[in-house]
Amino acid sequence: MSTVTGHNFIAGRRSAAGTTFLQSLDATTGEALPYHFYQATAEEVDLAAQAADEAFASFRQLSPERRAEFLDAVADEIDQLGDDFVALVCRETALPAGRIQGERGRTSGQMRLFAKVLRRGDFLGARIDLPLPDRKPLPRVDLRQYRIGVGPIAVFGASNFPLAFSTAGGDTAAAFAAGCPVVFKAHSGHMATADQVGCAIIRAAEKTGMPKGVFNMIFGAGVGEPLVKHPAIQAVGFTGSLHGGNALSKMAAEREQPIPVFAEMSSINPVILLPQALAARAASIAKDLAASVTLGGGQFCTNPGLVIGVRSPEFSGFVQQLTQHMSEQAPHTLLNAGGLRNYAKGVEHLINHVGISHLAGHEQSGTQAQPQLFKADVSLLLNKDPLLQEEVFGPATLIIEVADDAQLKDALLALRGQLTATLIGEPGDLQHYQWLVPILEQKVGRILVNGYPTGVEVCDAMVHGGPYPATSDARGTSVGSLAIDRFLRPVCYQNYPDALLPAALQNSNPLGLQRLVNGEWSARVID
């Protein structure tokens, strides 16, 4: 493991100009770890953004293959972070070693997926309309389009995935793939982890000859605002709270030059239990659902926070079984003391709400989060009670019983935007409740059948996004290869000499791309 110096990462060097220090804490005991971090000064924030801007000109013009080599090298460096690194992450986050080992593989796998996207080349979106000199009334000129990176990206990682959604996480990988340098705001909950991952990225950048400034990282409270407001920054990636995401979106919209923000924020991920499934397998659903709600202390963006079923003896039986399972779940140490405070507050609000009854869970006190189960009157959802729609980040969930299918429809229509919705059903259920799907499509980014939303596969088809307030822009995803689209913009070349065109658009098709030529996709060479 490298020494954790706690210096900021600027243009390939370490910088420690400030005099304000931050401390990394042991998430389980709350004691200070022997590392301190230099809060970036205003000048350091500026230098980091400038370094990214200077790197952009050359980084974006590297061939896709060269950027793929960089991503592969980052993946290799991450894989080589050893047991001492895993132990460090565990101390900072209270997550178990097995989870961190898995997340390390997920993080390097994510880098390699984007390397594959770069080599496939479809992200370039090459389109060619050849000239039609004889067209009447006017000839058509030669027009060619492909996509380039938007510019330096500010990335704010999440507390709950210290590797996969953090320093070298999905947003960073997507930005690099798009040719965009990154200024990363290190998460206060795992700064030593961030320091180590930052070093891994820098080693990879040096080994593969990337421009200095391709990756920069700043530590500190309050450094996010000047970063987002810096004129060099052209887009923002964020994973965190609704409050935080909204604040960043507001800052970005109020800039002299407004920029897009891709914030993944708040979702309660409804699970809809259909009647035949309840009749057939209520016991196993109750067991699996309790496990999904409490998995990793419930600290997932896709944690199922709302369980909906139609009133029936089977649903009542299921609720009893789920109550039993939830009351038997062990408490969890959360990622940090702030998270525990927020969880306790959220649970207290639910307990004190007149329309909500508490079904299971030990009193919330001490240093761990107690799993909790609630039941709410459907009227709260129908009347869009904000309390019901807000994510309580931790091992808690809430049951809603609807009177019939008509009320089920109304309840789903009353939901705000979500990352996921899940249907638990037998084949007959799915056939009968087909009418739910168009409603869910308009509410969520991903619809699951007979699974739980907490597993988010990193692949081409994944959507980890959805209508507001799940994200700030439903047109993006922050997991999976489509995430690169957020950081690309099209450029068109008109009547351009072939030799001076970018390789993606040259007649000889040197990258071997599938291109849209005169309205038809092909890999053909143009004579």
Place this chain on the structure above:
Amino acid sequence: MSTVTGHNFIAGRRSAAGTTFLQSLDATTGEALPYHFYQATAEEVDLAAQAADEAFASFRQLSPERRAEFLDAVADEIDQLGDDFVALVCRETALPAGRIQGERGRTSGQMRLFAKVLRRGDFLGARIDLPLPDRKPLPRVDLRQYRIGVGPIAVFGASNFPLAFSTAGGDTAAAFAAGCPVVFKAHSGHMATADQVGCAIIRAAEKTGMPKGVFNMIFGAGVGEPLVKHPAIQAVGFTGSLHGGNALSKMAAEREQPIPVFAEMSSINPVILLPQALAARAASIAKDLAASVTLGGGQFCTNPGLVIGVRSPEFSGFVQQLTQHMSEQAPHTLLNAGGLRNYAKGVEHLINHVGISHLAGHEQSGTQAQPQLFKADVSLLLNKDPLLQEEVFGPATLIIEVADDAQLKDALLALRGQLTATLIGEPGDLQHYQWLVPILEQKVGRILVNGYPTGVEVCDAMVHGGPYPATSDARGTSVGSLAIDRFLRPVCYQNYPDALLPAALQNSNPLGLQRLVNGEWSARVID
């Protein structure tokens, strides 16, 4: 021609609940035309947005082929708008009949291009990751993704293209193609034209059995704000001024649910004259440039408003010739009195600026716009004087002489975002000045060589967009088939029964799409 009733278009009916009237004017004489229009009431705005929302559920689920039939039918109806219609448009806009006939063909052609996009199916972005049940440590589930419309779109058309960027213009066509109903805010400069085109769309919608509410249109001043703030509206398309676009972006960002705005706003479209071209053909460049600046009264978003050259005897000679040509250009009747007022004000600001000299043009007075040529000191550009960067909408342009290549580079770096940049050069120039291109790529949406930016081809490869303030979001285009992307969002299906999947994602590939299956593009059927 249908009767121009001036009633609002709501859910396939006409509605005239209000008591405030607007009048259509003859753009040449200023006299009132015999049509008056009912300003939409607050309730009518609400009903129009609701109608779009109700239509969305069924419209977005129509097969691409069904929506293509609708677009083709709109195209046919537009083509059938006859000479009396052309005469009406000419009266409202002072544009010549030949131009309107051409624009009619461009508008129907645009609809047919999107019909082709629908039949090609690539806009669906189908991606399939098949299950890997034996994968270690965890199996992969079946994941499939495609794109659906974001929801009802509010569209604000432009004054300067009463057909192609208006009621049935590019934004409307792209929204329809994406499966999104439209609420169109009729432009006050050509309300009778809008009424006729609205009727054409409704005829097409009825003939092809589209849901009522697929197209709605409201008349009036001040009706845009409640429209953009209406919760049913999910995105905004706009073509117009920087001031107007910024105001809409602000409203959209401040909604309870923020929504994206695609505003095409302000661009001065720099033309860079390279030395060998000036040496070889200064006379023809001066003639062509004067024609391009004054084409259509200079009322194009892509009108060349800035001409840059390196100091030399050839450049001085060119400036003399351009001055001569500009002084010989005839005055133009603009689209409306407001446009003439703004033009006169812009010209006055330039005349009164100490760093700017007036080279050619008659005194601006009367009812027509006088073509004007100015020369500005390069320091104004280097110091980012806002006056120099702001579009003067009309037949005016501004010359800047730079001392050398280093200053040329600084001048281009000082530019704000633009729709286009143009290089006029001989082959040797283009080779020598290759270093300009990466700078321009970061500043503009389209780079032209040896042409003029005023022709914007409607095709797959066009980009009519660019960094702020050219548009509010550089990731979009408002001309060409890529415009559909602005109104689409991805949805993912996990572990879904094949029969219940959307056709685009079913194993048998009934739409015959190219799909990204396990990381490879193919049209294959899945066993």
